[in-house]
Amino acid sequence: MGGDLLQRIRVHGAVPQHVAVIMDGNGRWAKGRSLPRPLGHHAGMKSVREVVAGCLDAGVEVLTLFAFSQENWQRPASEIEALMALLEEYIASESAELSERGVRVRVLGDRDRLTEGARAAVGRVEAQTADGRALALNLCISYSSRGEITRAARQLAEEVAAGRLRPEEIDEDAIARRLLTAEWPDPDLLIRTSGEMRISNFLLWQLAYAELYVTPVLWPDFTRRDLFEAILEFQRRDRRFGRVTA
């Protein structure tokens, strides 16, 4: 599916090295079908499989998915339990294939707050896929961008106080190296589903020069074709990074 679009992507040339996605609209998808919200999240799992496969096909190197924010802990307990169970289910059902296809999974966020089962599953999938080289899949769970920037600032202050770092050594690189995404290049493309025009405390530092792509498609309806459409749109953009075009 989407072979025609993939062909066009290849003709155009460079694909984004790093794609980030705010997976939004699961609740509305469920509501539209008079289903409980957790079933929307469950349906959203299929779209996760779709974008992982699409990124592998297109040659994207890093995929970062916003699965659960720090703010999401304020949702009803039943929904949180369903999301934790879903994370376990996703890992149990996908680990073997992710490992076979060379996908390296990492979870970014405060994992201490996860349920014991989810935390154990995360540890297992990270260990099992650690050698993957085809695609880095980052799942942002219990994640807050302001939280990670604050943590980096605190770390820098501690290093200065301990005499291991001079204040004049604090540059953008020093900050980036202390973020959870330290080992990857910044996202080139941010996709948000369900039409909302917000960044929602996601990768605030890292998205400085990302191309934004908002689609009205609700996350459970998002397919590999939608990913390819987003990549094609990215390829049409004129990225200037604050400069003028030559």
Ligand code: FPP
């Ligand atoms: C936002 O939709 C989505 C979430 C809070 C959860 C995303 C989770 C998944 C797609 C589940 C599978 C993922 C993994 C990695 C196991 P919303 O509930 O805010 O939707 P709404 O805005 O329509 O209410």
